[in-house]
Amino acid sequence: MSYLTTKDLTVRLRNGAPLLRKVSLAVKSGEVRALVGESGAGKSMIGKAVLGILPRAAKLTGGEILLDGEDLLTLPPKQRRAKIGAKVALIPQDPLTALNPSRRVGPQITDRLVDILGWKRKEAEDRAVELLDEVHIQSPERVMRSYPHELSGGMRQRILIASAFAAEPKLIIADEPTTALDVTVQKQILKLIREMQERHDTALLFVTHDLGVVSKISQSLTVLYAGKVIEETDVRTFFAAPKHAYSRALLAATPKYTDPDGSLMPVPDSIISEVEQEVAAFDAQLKR
Amino acid sequence: MSDLIYRVKDLRVSFPDLSRKPLFGAAPRIDVLKGLSFDVAKGDVLGIVGGSGSGKSTLGRAMIRLLRPDSGSILFEGTEIAELNEDELRPLRKQFQMIFQDPMSSLNPRRRVGGIIAGPLRLQGFDNIPSRVDEALEMVGLAKRFSERYPHELSGGQRQRVGIARAIALKPDFILADEIVSGLDVSSQAQVLNLLEQLVRELGLTLAFVSHDLSVIRRLCTRIFVLQKGEIVENAPTAELFDNPKSAYTRALLDAIPLPDPDQVWS
Numbered sequence: 290m291s292y293l294t295t296k297d298l299t300v301r302l303r304n305g306a307p308l309l310r311k312v313s314l315a316v317k318s319g320e321v322r323a324l325v326g327e328s329g330a331g332k333s334m335i336g337k338a339v340l341g342i343l344p345r346a347a348k349l350t351g352g353e354i355l356l357d358g359e360d361l362l363t364l365p366p367k368q369r370r371a372k373i374g375a376k377v378a379l380i381p382q383d384p385l386t387a388l389n390p391s392r393r394v395g396p397q398i399t400d401r402l403v404d405i406l407g408w409k410r411k412e413a414e415d416r417a418v419e420l421l422d423e424v425h426i427q428s429p430e431r432v433m434r435s436y437p438h439e440l441s442g443g444m445r446q447r448i449l450i451a452s453a454f455a456a457e458p459k460l461i462i463a464d465e466p467t468t469a470l471d472v473t474v475q476k477q478i479l480k481l482i483r484e485m486q487e488r489h490d491t492a493l494l495f496v497t498h499d500l501g502v503v504s505k506i507s508q509s510l511t512v513l514y515a516g517k518v519i520e521e522t523d524v525r526t527f528f529a530a531p532k533h534a535y536s537r538a539l540l541a542a543t544p545k546y547t548d549p550d551g552s553l554m555p556v557p558d559s560i561i562s563e564v565e566q567e568v569a570a571f572d573a574q575l576k577r
Numbered sequence: 578m579s580d581l582i583y584r585v586k587d588l589r590v591s592f593p594d595l596s597r598k599p600l601f602g603a604a605p606r607i608d609v610l611k612g613l614s615f616d617v618a619k620g621d622v623l624g625i626v627g628g629s630g631s632g633k634s635t636l637g638r639a640m641i642r643l644l645r646p647d648s649g650s651i652l653f654e655g656t657e658i659a660e661l662n663e664d665e666l667r668p669l670r671k672q673f674q675m676i677f678q679d680p681m682s683s684l685n686p687r688r689r690v691g692g693i694i695a696g697p698l699r700l701q702g703f704d705n706i707p708s709r710v711d712e713a714l715e716m717v718g719l720a721k722r723f724s725e726r727y728p729h730e731l732s733g734g735q736r737q738r739v740g741i742a743r744a745i746a747l748k749p750d751f752i753l754a755d756e757i758v759s760g761l762d763v764s765s766q767a768q769v770l771n772l773l774e775q776l777v778r779e780l781g782l783t784l785a786f787v788s789h790d791l792s793v794i795r796r797l798c799t800r801i802f803v804l805q806k807g808e809i810v811e812n813a814p815t816a817e818l819f820d821n822p823k824s825a826y827t828r829a830l831l832d833a834i835p836l837p838d839p840d841q842v843w844s
Contacts (some may be wrong), residue, residue: 303744327762328733439596442629471789474842476833486778496761501792501835505843524839537630542763546819547791552798553767 291315291493293460298352307565308334309516323507324496332496332517371433374405378458382465384445388437395433398452420451443474460492479506498541512536515568535564582783583617588649590639609635613808623785624794633787637753641673671701674744678756680736684728691724694743713746734758734765756788792834803827
């Protein structure tokens with residue numbers, strides 16, 4: 290049974306322009322699903338809709354978000370927030386802007402446990418030390434007392450991972466957590482996320498534009514274009530033979546250093562217009 | 578050889594370590610580049626690769642004298658530029674240009690694209706500026722009407738093209754491109770890389786391309802420097818570096834690249 294299911298999720302700008310077009314997807318506990326697409330495809334918007342943190346200009350206009358079988362959108366706002374706070378966590382893209390620069394790291398991890406789950410400060414601190422140890426940070430007590438600027442990018446991302454897992458969430462949304470990191474650190478962080486996710490049997494929704502990363506982290510993926518699901522499959526099937534022409538074009542645009550010619554094909558205009566037509570046809574069908 | 582564009586000897590750059598500055602007196606220095614020596618031939622496309630903090634951007638910035646080196650010699654087209662001051666550098670600046678990582682913060686949000694590209698041309702006393710602006714836009718594949726737009730009206734890939742147009746409008750001999758595709762998605766990344774490849778061919782540019790990702794530069798670069806902790810640990814022609822990486826650090830960088838292949842072993 291899937292932990293997170295979205296059914297026909299539709300998000301529009303206040304002026305009516307669609308951002309997500311009836312997106313249906315599911316993530317099981319212990320599963321990693323990647324959301325793939327170019328910038329503006331709506332991949333981050335799905336995570337934001339689930340977390341209930343859509344930007345002011347956007348509005349959820351239809352569909353269901355089922356968390357453990359319960360439709361979040363039918364819950365009263367207070368209960369909805371409590372449920373999301375207890376069960377869902379976010380690993381954000383930029384570890385520097387996600388941490389408050391004027392506060393020590395420790396309280397930023399424990400806040401969530403104390404404020405949302407009502408733990409005692411001391412308990413929360415012990416848990417934070419445990420978690421920092423789990424994400425392979427040496428001398429966690431010292432790091433708890435550090436300010437974010439004293440730590441490297443990789444360290445900061447480890448702290449955010451620790452803080453995401455702190456309250457034992459059932460679902461984690463990772464929004465391009467490694468794009469700000471260099472390749473060697475990216476590798477460590479991806480492995481760490483995978484390790485933590487397996488150990489805690491968490492459902493993980495992993496937003497990225499890098500198909501190389503997808504092949505390393507996830508079991509299944511959803512390809513989006515203009516807020517519409519273009520292809521949805523498991524990773525092995527996808528990399529063996531992507532079904533949709535747009536998916537094939539995305540794969541062709543992904544660099545492969547093992548290829549001596551190494552030519553990179555941008556997604557051709559013909560395929561863009563093909564997929565644009567498909568989206569338009571989909572919109573027309575909805576209106577009828 | 579006479580067709581060298583750069584001849585660099587024992588280049589050293591250090592920065593003050595402000596986190597360890599005593600209350601009185603000068604801060605201790607951190608050595609960022611530890612005595613680099615290398616040549617760059619005309620027409621080369623040089624890849625400068627390394628992890629964060631390896632000194633790759635510092636090296637690029639020292640080569641176009643956005644930084645003053647502590648010591649060492651930088652011969653650019655036979656002219657010693659390591660010790661020149663700003664006034665002496667200005668006439669040379671049109672020969673070496675830079676394309677920045679983040680086009681949003683390196684394009685003035687209050688100026689139109691046309692004005693952004695014209696700025697350096699005006700500073701360098703070029704004539705026929707409007708036609709040069711149009712020509713530069715055309716070379717990067719943007720229509721003339723883009724000169725009326727503001728940066729926020731453009732996509733990431735288009736903004737990066739404007740950055741490229743601003744650099745090539747001056748017809749420089751050398752361009753430094755610092756991580757210029759790392760903020761773009763794969764399709765725009767492929768477009769920008771293909772564009773650079775075409776410009777190098779058409780304009781006979783010498784280019785230095787700074788990146789942390791070896792996979793994007795295999796096609797573009799003819800020679801690669803791998804930097805680690807301020808030292809060049811490997812300097813090899815591209816094919817040689819990929820087929821037979823000599824340094825352990827180069828191998829680690831290659832192994833860390835996630836290939837779009839679920840069967841790749843990622844130990």
